[in-house]
Amino acid sequence: MASKRNRGADASGPFVLDGRFVTDRSGFFCAIGEAVNGPGGYFGSDLDGLADCLRGGFGATPRFALTWLGFDLSGLHLPHEFHTQVLDVLASGGVEVRPRFGG
Numbered sequence: 573m574a575s576k577r578n579r580g581a582d583a584s585g586p587f588v589l590d591g592r593f594v595t596d597r598s599g600f601f602c603a604i605g606e607a608v609n610g611p612g613g614y615f616g617s618d619l620d621g622l623a624d625c626l627r628g629g630f631g632a633t634p635r636f637a638l639t640w641l642g643f644d645l646s647g648l649h650l651p652h653e654f655h656t657q658v659l660d661v662l663a664s665g666g667v668e669v670r671p672r673f674g675g
Contacts (some may be wrong), residue, residue, distance in 0.1 A: 585636055592642030595649040600658065608632050619661055626665030634666025641670035 576657075589607040594600045597618075604622070605613040609629040612614055616622030628635055647655050662669055 585632065586639065587636060588634060588641060590637045590641045591646030594642070594646035597650065597654060600650060600654075601647065604638075607638065619657055623661050623665060625629070626667065635668070637670055639660065639666040639670045639672060642671045642674070643669075644673045655656070659674070 587607050589603050591600070592602060596601050601615070601617050601622070605615040607613075608625075609613040613631065615625045625631065648657075659669060
């Protein structure tokens with residue numbers, strides 16, 4: 573997952589979202605929060621919150637890359653529409669998603 577420290581508002585990456593064990597929406601938001609801000613970190617709890625975080629003040633500020641491990645595995649558990657919406661929010665927020673497939 574993410575580093576052991578909370579990166580705070582000046583986060584600079586690298587950012588790695590471990591999606592191998594994401595089985596629902598709340599799990600996704602937990603995983604992205606930890607990817608950006610370390611264990612227990614917050615980076616939105618719904619799509620609107622994610623978009624707000626991408627505007628700054630909650631960790632990384634766009635433009636940054638997010639490596640998404642197990643992209644296909646999390647996609648099996650998340651509703652297709654939600655998976656697509658997440659990608660749209662990240663892209664519109666200036667995040668380059670780098671999907672990695674498999675476990």
